[in-house]
Amino acid sequence: MTAMAARSLGYRVQVMDPDSSCPARFVVDACFEGSWNDARAAANLARGCDVVTLEIEQVAIECLEAAGRYAPVRPGAAMMRIIQDRILQKEWLRGCGFPVGEYRAVTSAQEMAEAISMLGGRCFIKSAHGGYDGRSQVKVGFGSTCDAVEAWTMLGQRPCVVEKALELDREISVMVARSPRGEVKSFPSAMNHHENQILVWSVIPSSVAPEIEAGAQRIAREIADGFQLEGLLAVEMFLTKSGELLVNELAPRPHNSYHASERACVTSQFEQAVRAVCNLPLGDVSIVQPAAIVNLLGDLWLDKEGQPREPRFDQALAVPGVRLHLYEKHQPRKGRKMGHLSGVGAIPAEAVERVLEAKARL
Incomplete structure (x- = not known):
């Protein structure tokens, strides 16, 4: 989606991906096959580029540094070192005075047990490195029998962050863009609904109270300036029932919760990413109309017995205002994001209603 936005601005595009038949392969000029820690492939990619960016935060620092010897890498390695480590990320946020929920960093099963007890028993435990969409995460104290020892083992016996469960009103995110020249623009906030730590649907605008917005x-803007961001940064936040805003996590890339920006805003997050890393004037982020997305997971391509089936896309597209976006991923798996439906409405609730109805028809 970013490559297609870059093409509309006249750029040629190259990508690096572990899969030579990755989704971007058929809309770019060249594809370099390489894992996220393949510094040689990253360097080969960058040799033919004027600027390099990323769309997944798992790319090894060595790759970013290798690419940076041939072209500017935006966002840069210094910022990515912090964001790739949840412990460093939490410490950076807290050290800079940004609000975060109660947490403890742990490096052993014993420390994890102590942290769970100190934080009230109901916690989310996340591996310090890797994982998203609910992967590398465990819940304890929610009626499950999982204890600290089991959680420590399930997460690979690696450093983790133990987060106290919060009484949430809702989850929101703000996408902020910052160019090398220092121009900053942030999109109106999106409201996000998760199930099993995976985003199910999202809508722009979030319709939170003006003071919360x-x-x-x-x-979001202060975090971008603090990092001297060059590119995009999605700031995921919790709004508690007491009205407190807390930063959850940071994603330095186009983000699932802003896929609806293609339809909601004058400038999509994908075009904004290109503008930001290429040091162009940033685009207008004003809302044209409320828009929502609902994710399509690989489960939809499987029947109750796990056999392949084709979702009824024609039925979904019969809902007024709904569009289909498929990602060209060849192998559907349970929990894997294969695409999304987007919908517009006169008000945010109508946009959400339309995409949910369309998904139900699949």
């Missing part, structure tokens, strides 16, 4: 925008 102003606070979320300020936090």
Whole structure:
């Protein structure tokens, strides 16, 4: 989607991916096959580029440094070192004065047990490195029998962050863009609904109270400036029932919760990513109309017995205002994001209603 936005601005595009038949392969000029820690492939990619960016935060620092010897890498390795480590990320946020929920960093099963007890028994435990969409995460104290020892083993016996469970009103995110020249623009906040730690649907705008919106925008912009961001940064936040805004996690790339920006805003997040890393003037982020997305997971391509089936896309597209976006991923798996439906409405609730109805028809 970013490559297609770059093409509309006249750029040629190269990608590096572990899969030579990756989704971007058929809309770019060249594809370099390489794992996220293949520094040689990253260097080969960068040799033919004027600027390099990324769309997944798992790319090894060595790759970013190798690419940086041939072209600017945006966002850069210094920022990515912090974001790739949840412990460093939490410490950076707290050290800079940004609001975060209670947490403890742990390096052993004993420390994990102590942290769970100190934080009230109901916690989310996340591996310090890797994982998203609910992977490398464990819940304890929610009626499950999972204890600290089991959680420590399930997460690979590696450093983890133990987060206290919060009483949430809702989850929101703010996408902020910053160019090398220092121009900053942030999109109106999106409201996000998760199930099993995977985003199910999202809508722009979030319709939070004006004072909450102003606070979320300020936090996102200050984080971008603090990092001297060059590119995009999605700031995921919790809004508690007491009205407190807390930063959850940072994603330095186009983000699932802003896929609806293609339809909601004057400038999509994908075009904004290109503008930001290429040091162009940033685009207008004003809302044209409310829009929502609902994710399509690989489960939809399987029947109750696990046999392949084709979703009824024609039925979904019969819902007014709904569009289909498929990612060209060849192998559907349970929990894997294969695409999304987007929908528009006169108000945010109508946009959400339309995409949910369309998904139900699949």
